[in-house]
Amino acid sequence: MLNKDTQLCMSLSGRPGNFGTTFHNYLYQKLGLNFIYKAFTTDDIEHAVKGIRALGIRGSAVSMPFKESCMPFLDEISPSAQAIESVNTIVNDNGILRAYNTDYIAIVKLIEKYQLNKNDRVIVHGSGGMAKAVVAAFKHSGFEKLNVFARNEKTGNYLATLYGYDYISSLDNQTADILVNITPIGMKGGKEAFDLAFPEAMIRQAKTAFDVVAQPADTPLIKTAQALGKQTISGAEVIVLQAVEQFELYTGKRPSEALIAEAADYARKNV
Numbered sequence: 070m071l072n073k074d075t076q077l078c079m080s081l082s083g084r085p086g087n088f089g090t091t092f093h094n095y096l097y098q099k100l101g102l103n104f105i106y107k108a109f110t111t112d113d114i115e116h117a118v119k120g121i122r123a124l125g126i127r128g129s130a131v132s133m134p135f136k137e138s139c140m141p142f143l144d145e146i147s148p149s150a151q152a153i154e155s156v157n158t159i160v161n162d163n164g165i166l167r168a169y170n171t172d173y174i175a176i177v178k179l180i181e182k183y184q185l186n187k188n189d190r191v192i193v194h195g196s197g198g199m200a201k202a203v204v205a206a207f208k209h210s211g212f213e214k215l216n217v218f219a220r221n222e223k224t225g226n227y228l229a230t231l232y233g234y235d236y237i238s239s240l241d242n243q244t245a246d247i248l249v250n251i252t253p254i255g256m257k258g259g260k261e262a263f264d265l266a267f268p269e270a271m272i273r274q275a276k277t278a279f280d281v282v283a284q285p286a287d288t289p290l291i292k293t294a295q296a297l298g299k300q301t302i303s304g305a306e307v308i309v310l311q312a313v314e315q316f317e318l319y320t321g322k323r324p325s326e327a328l329i330a331e332a333a334d335y336a337r338k339n340v
Contacts, residue, residue: 071105077124078319080108081117081139082132084258086284088305089130091336092312096324099332104320111135118142122164128319129159130312133253136198143168153205154231155198158315169318172199175310176206179302185247185277187211192243194266195251196224199281201231203251208232216245240268248272248290249279255288266290273297283308284340309333 080089085108093106104127111117114135119142121129131139136155140146143159143166150156150170158169191212193204196219207215215234219225222238229236237243250266253259265272267290272278278294279302286305287295294301309329317323324332 074103076104076127078104078106078128079126080130080132081114081135082108082110083134084256085110087340088283088308088336089312091339092309092332093316095332095335096316096328099328100322100324102320102322114138115142118159118166121159121161122166125161127161128315130315131157131159133197133199140168149173153201155201157202157311158318160318170202171311171314172202172307173206174314175307176203177210178310179306180206180210183277183300183302189214189246189276191215191247191249192245193217193249193251195219196221196228197251200228200251203249203281204228204232204234240271243271244274245271246275247277247279248275250290251281253282255280255290256282257284263289265293269293272299275299277302280304281307286337305337
């Protein structure tokens, strides 16, 4: 039951979804924690972040397009978030807003889980806040052959240069072993929900397709790659791994692997 001591956690996203809300609330209930989680969107990121402090909200997940724009309004930036220049988690410790990036942790773990070959060539499509976490994770995992493609040449160039990689201005005549989509292309409810993030010819030549879009898990990129017999990594896996790290930051508790899997399965069925 809700009461005056119930702690609120939330998310800020341009396109709020139900996965995080369902996942966190399921774990709160199973572990008997006096927490509740709610998703929000905003067109005023400054006052939304200030509201976290003013209302004593325990923490907030941060998704596109606020991962960078929220940073000026925070008190402390963790080393990982500072290096990536991107935030996906805010924790309110008695009015002090501390920022973290659990996306980075999730990507590193997935690179290890799927045993991606650091000698393979990677092309990353996107240059926003999540792209920084992904590119940094590949860099720190030992990948040297990586290119960044983005519609915004300025941010694409900046991201590539930041980690010692090259920017490419087009996907025409490009090939890579690992294709990573970090744009809203394929996202449920978006204008490009039915589009491919990479040309089909590139997917045919690749070994692995990695799409960070979480909803739906089976984006056009993932479905096409699976039909072609390629290894796939979905955004549904990213969202679970990063959400567990957030859960621990908010509550101080780490659920068992069995309970995490149970919560993820429940959330997927109830988005």
